[in-house]
Amino acid sequence: MAKDIWAFIEARDGKPRKISLEAIGKAKELAGARGVKLGAVVIGADAGAAAAEVAKYGPDVVYAAEDAKLKDYSTEPYARVLGDLVKEHSPAVVVFGVSILAKDLAARLAARLGASLAGDVVGLEGDGELVATRPVYAGKAQTKVGFKGEPVFLTIRPNVFPAATPDGKTAEVVKVSPKFEDKDFRVQVKETIIPKKERVDVLEADIIVSGGRGMKAPENYAIIEKLADQLGAAVGASRAAVDAGWRPYSDQVGQTGKVVGPNLYVACGISGAIQHLVGMSSSKVIVAINKDPDAPIFKVCDYGIVGDLFEVVPAVTEEVRKRKG
Amino acid sequence: MKVAVLVKHVPDTETRIQVKPGDKKINEEGVTYIISPFDEFAMEEALLLRERLGDVQITAVALGPQKATEALRTCLALGADDAILVSDPAFEGADAYVTAKALAAALKGGNYDLILAGKQAVDDDAAYVGTAVAEFLDLPVINLVTKLEVNKAAGTAVAARDLDGYSQVIEVKLPAVFTAQKGLNNPRLPALMGIMKAKKKEIRTLNAQALGLAPNELGAEGAKVEVKEMFVPSKARKNKVLTGAPAETAPELVKLLAEEAKVL
Missing domain, CATH: 3.40.50.620 (HUPs)
Structure with missing residues (x-):
């Protein structure tokens, strides 16, 4: 049989x-x-x-x-x-x-x-x-x-x-x-630690909003988080942002972080180093927001905006809010 | 204490991977090789254990072609005491299963208290070898470790490890296998003095015969999985890039996402 x-x-x-x-x-x-x-x-x-x-x-x-x-x-x-x-x-x-x-x-x-x-x-x-x-x-x-x-x-x-x-x-x-x-x-589980997280993990998210070196400082991730809140998204980060200590390594998307494939991936201030691109290349739709029109990320995106993310991201957040009513 | 660190020599993560049509492996021309990044965390942890505990003997172990001695030489420069290269032309066509078999054979009888490895190698991304080595040596394995404390007197270790959206603190009696996750430590670079010293340290090479492996356990014959084809995938993207004032581009983007891409 x-x-x-x-x-x-x-x-x-x-x-x-x-x-x-x-x-x-x-x-x-x-x-x-x-x-x-x-x-x-x-x-x-x-x-x-x-x-x-x-x-x-x-x-x-x-x-x-x-x-x-x-x-x-x-x-x-x-x-x-x-x-x-x-x-x-x-x-x-x-x-x-x-x-x-x-x-x-x-x-x-x-x-x-x-x-x-x-x-x-x-x-x-x-x-x-x-x-x-x-x-x-x-x-x-x-x-x-x-x-x-x-x-x-x-x-x-x-x-x-x-x-x-x-x-x-x-x-x-x-x-x-x-x-x-x-x-x-032989192995004894002593403790289970469930972090207090308002958001889903990047591996499980349908939408991810990521910030990279262009975020300039950890506190600036507040604008990424606001967009993520509007979209019901997870927050990701590039290796540069994680190595700078701005975000936890568990948020890192890329070859030495997590390889993700959400429906929508929004890359903010991420230039598009190959080690990051491979981590998100199977996303169904990729959006890039970056002030450098020559950034490699624009070659692999579906939609992009050339501009200052500190102006563009809040504007996008507001538009999403309006559309969702 | 004795610590073994498993390292793999892999293409640099910044490398653009190319495959010649019909080939089942990447085009190695112009590719620079590094120690797989997660293995660097394992090596660093071995060095930190020695700094904390004193008497720790570190052996670096790699399986690969002769060229993989470069990875072992780096480990020696970082402070490993000795190194073993598991290498044999008969391993051609080996998969992760065969690799783990061979590494387990090389480690067997070495009386290692801890075997450290990366959570996965960044070439085949199998995340298999560390766990399989543990199984073949009948040892417990704790994967994706972000914190490790060894109690030498008690012969135990306590480790924190990642699971899906949460973590566990685990106690285990040694010997055991641990695989390293990013966050465990910050790997150092080899110092000049270390590089000079490494030149004098010995790298032992073990072939299949020395490991006592039968021909049917090796290479393609022993493998459980056979690569039939390798290719570089390509996905066409729309590349609609908007320029102008955010007051114009932001609504346009959101409209495209909602109405064209239908992802909102």
Whole structure:
């Protein structure tokens, strides 16, 4: 019998994350093309609630591994649970949505099981032989890779593949009782720190407003934040701004920061060093605001304004406010 | 204490990457190579550990062609005590899985208390090797570390690491593998004295045979993933650049975003 296709589901507050719905969307497409079953796996201290929700999005079966020991994410307990399920049911492919957690888990388990892993997948041909397209050199190049054995683990980039939608049916939820080994707990989570943030992270944002060297001083980011507030956007920064200590490294977009692909990316006072451009080049629409008409950023933007960002950005903010009423 | 630092020799992040049609790798002509930036954080952390704890022996380890000795020479100049180059023509076609296998074999038996690496190399961006090395050596791994404190007497480490929109403080008994995230430290540059001293330090080369790896574990044969094609993607952009007074350009931009691009 042909082997199943699975999606790994990350839950937050009892609900599947958007990237996980994208993972299940892609897995569903693959399962449909091959005429095989679609499975979903939810792991966590409150996996049951998210599993009941995921069951509506088209899988044939949902495995819910719930255990108080899985409250805080830790690599090895999660790898134990998912690994045991993969060994028991032998899926051909497991699709993960890209996140720090998913990359961490997929890497550990791929090494353990000798699985074929491709990360950050942005394209997939799956009707015949499975071929994945993934960026390398932060997206300056892409590779098409084939796989030499199963299972295949894929982590897919957010905002690339459409998310699954509820299909009117509800799949069976199979409860799984994890069996751990002592060594799964070599690492102890002492504390979880959730920063007070009014805004989404750049990796999860649909819109990002970024500021670079042209911001001149950290306090000037207030004008970026005002525009971001109007747009419901995340605030990003170039490497120059982060290295100057103006913004936290977690905001950095670029080859040594985060590689993002929002619907709209607004670059303010960013000249467009290649190491920044590769970090945002997969954005659907790019806007540049810069006073230097020769800045490289204008060559890669969809829309640009040549002008002083300290005048232009507040004017744009006001226009957005007016339009949104 | 013994600390191993895994480094990779990669094209400079400022490099424009080119691929000749039909090739499965980049055109290396005119490309300058550096230590992968996240590995620099790992190397710096090893040096800081020595400054804090005193007796710390640092071994830099790289897998790559002979040219990768340049990265190791830089580590020696920064203060590594010795270095190992894992190199063999048989690694041609190796993927991250094979690379991790070979590095684990090179580290095995070295009694390292900590193995430090970058969170990912900025060439293949796989974010895999550090974790896989940990798995092959049956060690815990803590990825994306932004803070690391070692308690030598207790044989433990406490690390802060990034997760999705939050972070964790983690305690682990050593030995363990840690991968470095930006924010961990600010890497120093090698001093002239260090560069002079590095010239006298030894770089050992280990080939596949020395590592005890079978031919079917190496290169393309051992790889789990095969690169079939490499290309430079291109995306056409509209390039509508507006000039003039903000009172005119700002409304025009917002109109275009709402009505043409439909992103507002």
